[in-house]
Amino acid sequence: MAVVEVNLGKDSYNIHIGAGILSELGQLMRQFAFTAKALVVSDENVGAIYGAVVVETLRQAGFSPRLVCVKPGETAKAYETAMTLYTAAIEEGLDRRSPIVALGGGVVGDLAGFVAATYLRGVPFIQVPTSLLAQVDSSVGGKVAINHPLGKNLIGAFYQPQLVVIDTAVLATLPRRELYAGLAEVIKYGLIADRDFFHYINEKSNAILAMDNNVLTAIISRSCRIKADIVEQDARESALRMVLNFGHTIAHAIEAGTGFAQFNHGEAVAIGMRGAALVSHYMGIAEPEVVENVCGTIRRFHLPLSVAGCSAAKLHSYLLHDKKVIGGKINWILLRSVGEVQVHSDVPEQIVSRVLAEIT
Template sequence: MVGKLQVDLGDRSYNIYCGQGLLKKLGVLLQPLDLAKRCLIVTDEIIAPLYLSQVIQSLEAAGFLPLVKQVPPGEEAKSLSVAAELYDMALEAGWERRCPVLALGGGTIGDLAGFVAATLLRGVPLIQLPTTLLAQVDSSVGGKVAVNHPRGKNLIGAFYQPCLVVADLSTLKSLPKRELCSGLAEVIKYGMIYDALFFTYLEQHLEEALAGEEEILERIVLRSCEIKAQIVAQDERERDLRAILNFGHTVGHALEAVTKFHVYRHGEAVAIGMMVATRIALSRGLISPEIIERLEKLLRRASLPVEMPNVERYTFLEALIRDKKVREGRVRMVLPVSLGQVEIMEVDTQEIMEAAGL
């Protein structure tokens, strides 16, 4: 069974396919799109041995001529220097504006390949082929692409929508448990910000998801993508509504930065960030203690951290203030006001530090 959703953005609308074994059908899925035959696959040295051959075989069977660039795994690959290597490779191959870039991997690959697609020749087609749960439910959908800067994560980027997203659930079978849990943090986020019934569903079926049950994972991925698609369709460039997707990310991104991206997976940092934001909401009297108790319990069941580590206070504060969502020096955070509903509020840095225990 293949699930299909559409992200409705007028002439930039695109489909999301979700199901088992879709990478083997990739060439067929690309046929309806107006693409040149030459294409560039961007992947990393972990994903390539697992899935690259079946992607190449499917593309070649459909008449495509793939080039491949493997980059080192991890956030270090999301840099302007690695992007420059991809520009050079494409331009040397005589790239044209209908030659697509395919992102085969997790969120890091999607961000890097997406940034290159957005900026090469002022924009070439982008195909997202997410292979992690986090990428399938979040980063591959919605059109945020970026590379990192020494001063912070994703500070150089663009809004650039893909032509197609193909989420092959078969790839989750090779995912280490820690990566699966990291992805579940973003899934839990959707329940907190948008859908209380979905949060309850996760409470009821979390162990099945962790065990890799296909039906549960398909429902989780499809509902997460559906929620994000609805939000992005209403606010593509994060002027208001879309900012609710940043629940947990203000503290999460700062925590990733101060630990040099080597300690926490993205979802783990977001889990801690969600707890800090929810503690602020509780201290302001916005929510009942039951909500923070349910969130903490669900995160712990997903083997996700819920407490801030002992980081240097000033360094963490500096990272907070560099956040893209800061306006005129004031931090804007997403705070829950009920289960399934959040609001964006200005929060004093001292309030954040107290909630973080720093």
């Protein structure tokens, strides 16, 4: 069991991490002055496996929970689904001190968090992330959102949970491809902030892939700590938080350029991290071994290194359309070495073209 404290003044909260702690959720929630009514939001996949355990632990702790399961997948992060959740909250009579619990991956976390942030101008929010990506990334940082038909995450807020409970044992039922996708973000944390952690991930790769709960607890808590350190200094996302975008500039172009179908987010990030490492090398900032280290690690965790079926030119045009590109300038998060990043907005077009040609 590990606890990561996220220090954000009056919005501070703890992340509890351990194998089997799902059944302690109700007990952990008793420390707050919540009213008994609670809305548990999940999706049909996760709700079918873990919904009953969560309802039971809440009941035992004196809550009267209502479980609502949305359709799995990104399309649930929509205004229409949010409306059905507001309806459930109103019907149940949830008041300002009634908690909304997100039980699921990043989709459920973002959606339930958005509803918690807006229902009655904000009710208590509890995150129980069940995908590795949600455990190490989307449940830390307080960004909640739904999509608009014209773009992802366009309607949202900064809204911190009061408690995050991460059960590593639930990863046993997560599809392997989703596990690898989450590992891409774990690798990212090592690369941007912690050389020793990066080596640890590589050393323990077999234990990670065999779902050793102690090692999973270690890598999840370290990842949450790294993200929390950055978020604590930059809660509203100005300059510093940008380093979390390492590998993401190219990743977003890959996701858009391949119609959001061929690669999941973590796979696109893996290719994007290789691209960013190559840019770092061609800029004369990183030694060739850094690129080799990045590629070796990506390969070890069954993640892709290149894009098939999307031309470099197409990727380049999507790259310039990224919402983080301001005035045609791309802010590149580059590696000096493993664990050390630098921001550059002066990467020449030729280097970008060369790298995009190499990864396609």
